Structure formats: C-alpha cells, structure tokens
Amino acid sequence: MKHRLLRPLFALAFCTQALAQEVPALFKDVLKPNEPTKAELVVVVPPPEIEKYISKVEESTKKDPAWFAEHAKTSKPGVPLPFHEKLGLTQSEYDEYIALWNKREFKVAHEIGMMLRLTSDGRWNLLGAGPAASISSLRFSEKEDNWKSSNGVLKRLPDIDADPMSILGGWKGKEWKFEEETTLSKLKENVAVGSTNDGKYHLIVYRAQENTSAGTRLLDKSLVIRIAKSSAATKAKSK
Template sequence: MKFFTLWNVLTLAFSSLIFANDAPAIFQKVLKPDQPTEAEIVVVLPPAEIEKYITKVEQSAQKDPQWFAEYSQKAKPGVPLPYHEKIGLTPQEYEEYLAHWAKREIKAAESVKLMLRKGSDGRWSIAATGPAGVISSLRFSEKEDQWKSPNGTLSRLPDIEADPQSILGAWNGKEWRFEEETSLSKIKENFAIGLTVDKKYHFLVYRAQEMTPSGTRLLDQNLVIRIPAATEPASR
C-alpha cells in the first residue's frame, strides 16, 4: 500500500510538472520550453533578370505617384501588382516579370538559436541569438492572445493564408499587430507564426516600421526566421 501511495504521489507531481511547462498552442511543434532550437534567418532572392522590369515600374510610378499609390493600396499585399497599362510594362513584359518572380529563392543568411521561455508573470517569450534577438523583447499571453512589446500591445489579426505568389510563397499562420499614430510619427509592429503549405518549414516573421507624417522612414526592420518542421531541439 505504501508503494502504491508513493507511486501515485510521484505520478501526480510529474503530471503537474508536464502541464506547468506545456507551451501555448501557437508554439506546438515549433518550439519546446527551455530547449534551444536551431533556426535560420532567411532572405528572398529573385533572379537578377527581374531588375529591369522593376526599374520600368518605378519609372512609371514617378510619372503619376498619386495614381500608383492608390493602385498599390487597392492591390493584395505581398504579391505582384495586378496588370495595368499604367504600371509601365506591356502585357508580354508583365508575363515575363511573373515568370522571373516565380523563380525567387529563399536563402539562409545566418544561423541562429531560439529558446521558448515562460516568465514569472505567465507570459511567454522567445530568446534568440544574433540579429533574431529583436524578437526577444516580445511577451505572449495565451489567455489574452496578445503580444506585448516595448511599443505596446500587438493584437490578433485575421489568420494568414498567403498566396503562392506572395514573397514567402504559400503558408498559413497567425498574426498580431501594434499600430499607433501621433503628431510625430506612425508606428506599425507585426509578428506572425506559421507553417508552409508543404509543411516543411515554420516561419516566425517580424516587422517594425516607423514613419513621419511627411512619409520619411525612421525605422524599417524585417526579419524572417525559418525552422525546419522536422528539427528536434538542439542539445545544450
């Protein structure tokens, strides 16, 4: 009987420990608490041949910047602009541009390590090495489904269902945003976690922008971290 009682106590204690360290759903299969995980900062590289088409579009935009700004705002974000004769390309050139865009590659720029941690306040953070360290200041509350940053609170946006033509290709995920506008500047801060449609990679995507009322860019940070879906946490 003593053995049975002791075993039950140990089982309950162990179960409590497991549940105490259980990560929120958004981190499941991405990061494990208190275990370092290998990851990569990646960049998107279109083929060099695409530059001549981009130059033509930029030159056309300078001829009628107001129209171009309005047209861009109406377009789907993150994918090539729909064809219009005023973007500076012929129909054939536009098709060539899309063909080059389809050949873009996502290349690893730097290896980093990530570690999921739970703070004493119950919020979760991702400690990161190197340039990825910019996300280390974010704190996630599972109950509120919000991230807190030094700027403010990032609230949930609609789920991401990225188009195959988007810069990172087809992937699905969850996204949060902080946005604030004052007489001095406008700040946007976004963070997203997702998985490619082919289920090969997880993405952590961070972006922070700050602009003056006149449109001068004060800050533009872009970070894409890629984690192979099959990767196990690295040894300490």
C-alpha cells in the same frame, strides 16, 4: 563545439528551472521551453534579371502615383500588381517579370538560435540569438491572445492565408499588430507565426516600422525566421 549563436540561449536554459506549464498551442511542435532550437534567418531573392522590369515600373510610378495607389488596391499584399499598360511594361515584359518572380528563392542569411521561456508574469518570451535578438522583447499570452513588446500590446488580426504568389509563397498563420501614432511619428509592429503550405517549415515573421509625421523613415526592421519541421522543437546539438 557549440554553435556560438546558441551559447547565450544554452546558458539561459541551464539557469532556468523547468516550469510545468503547457506550451501554448501556437508553439506546439515549433519550440520547447528552455531548449534552444536551430533556426534560419532567411531572405527572399528573385533572379537579378527582374531588376530591369522593377526599374521600369518604378519610373512609371513617379509619373502617376495616385493611379498606382488605386491600382495597388486591386491586388493582395505582397503579390505582383495585375497587368496594365500604365505599369510601363509590355505584355511580353510583364509575362517575363512574372516568370522571374516565380523563380524567387529563400536564401539563408544567418543560422540562429531560438528558444521559448516562461516569464514570471505568465507570458512566454520568444528569444532569438544573433541577428534575431531584436525579437526577444516579445512575450505571448495564450489566455489574452496577445503579445507584449517594449512598445505596447500587439492585438490579434485576422488569420493569414497567403497567396502562393506572395513574397513568402503560400503559408498560413496567425498575426498580431501594435500601432501608435503621435504628432511626431507613426509606429507599427507586427508578428506572425505559421507554417508553409508545403508542410516543410514553421515561420516566424516580424516587422517594425516607424516614420516621422513628414514621412521620413526612422525604423524598418524585418525578420523572417524559418524552422524546419523535421527538426523543430528539438534541442540544438553541438557541431
């Protein structure tokens, strides 16, 4: 019996003619055109004991938010803040926090299907099934080196070379971003494609955020999609 999340992708694959255009280098060995590939929607989970230290830091943040904003600039994005007494932790508590952070793990939230399809405008549509369906509006052009979504054009950012201490661990990839600000709200949309430094997985990371001009959160969608390199770009089989 076919995995139910892959059925819509199989149907689309069988209805789509194979097009003799080479897959972009970005997706080489990751996805094949019109062939559903098994993937995992994952979340990063640190040990629950870390919460008591996070709570202490959050309380300290409220006392001097301006200082914390400046202190955060001394650290790479996604990496724990450097130690300082104003964090609200003793040195030993901070060391324990870092030890717990180093024990964070990837947990599989959902098994999903992913597929790449060439569209009539010459762009490559990244299709996701189930909980990853929100990524399916993304279409990539290798020639223009950008993505299009329902929001607009995502433009290229500098390459990613994430610190091993970052939330996803060490990984390298390419990233694109759309950003728009009006009198009513500010919208940001990012997509990145790369692989983990240990050579085990391909990663597709998607984030969309929208806040009102007053700072109220309207949208906050994050997807971390993991494809094992040993099984990447292979057609999903029936269970």
